[in-house]
Amino acid sequence: MYTEIEQLILDIDWFFTDGIYVSFMASGGGKLPDSVIKSKENHELLVNYFRNLPEISDVMINPELDGLLIKIFGSGVDERYLEDYVLMAKKGLYSFDKTIPNNFLDPYYHLVASPKKPLLLIYNFKYSI
Structure with a gap:
């Protein structure tokens, strides 16, 4: 679990999706979503996964x-x-930065870099009868 103090003093990478595209966010000392806060271990797995993707x-x-x-x-x-934003965009992620760093409750981010060929979440469901 990330404490409030860790969130305040660290620039923590986190990720989100709209169901199609994936985005990289740099927290800039801002409040993290509950899904990121609750498990450092899962969060670190995601960071490691995305940082090790090839450039596409x-x-x-x-x-x-x-x-x-x-x-x-x-x-x-x-x-x-x-x-860092370019590095993550080369991996296909839209890259955002916190607009007003170190303002814990301010929720705003701005787009820094976009991939020309974004990483897509594709669901391939096979139905059998």
């Missing part, structure tokens, strides 16, 4: 990102900031 896609950087970062932080995009 080229990446598009959010064209509005530079302006957003200037507005929030006073400086724009640089390679160091983009590194």
Whole structure:
């Protein structure tokens, strides 16, 4: 289980899906979803799984990102900031960052990088009669 203090001081990777696409999130000291909080072990398995996927896609950087970062932080995009988000987008995941870091209850994230070829969740059910 992740404590509230751990959530406040760590930038924890977490993932979500809309049932079709998978997204990578960097918590930036924000409150994590209950599904992430309740099991560090399961969470670490997911992080390890996604971080070890092969690269499958080229990446598009959010064209509005530079302006957003200037507005929030006073400086724009640089390679160091983009590194992890691009890495995860190359694996087919949409990559998001917490918009206002270290604001525990603020729920907002912004898109940093998108895969040109996203990883898809495909359900293949075979029915037999």
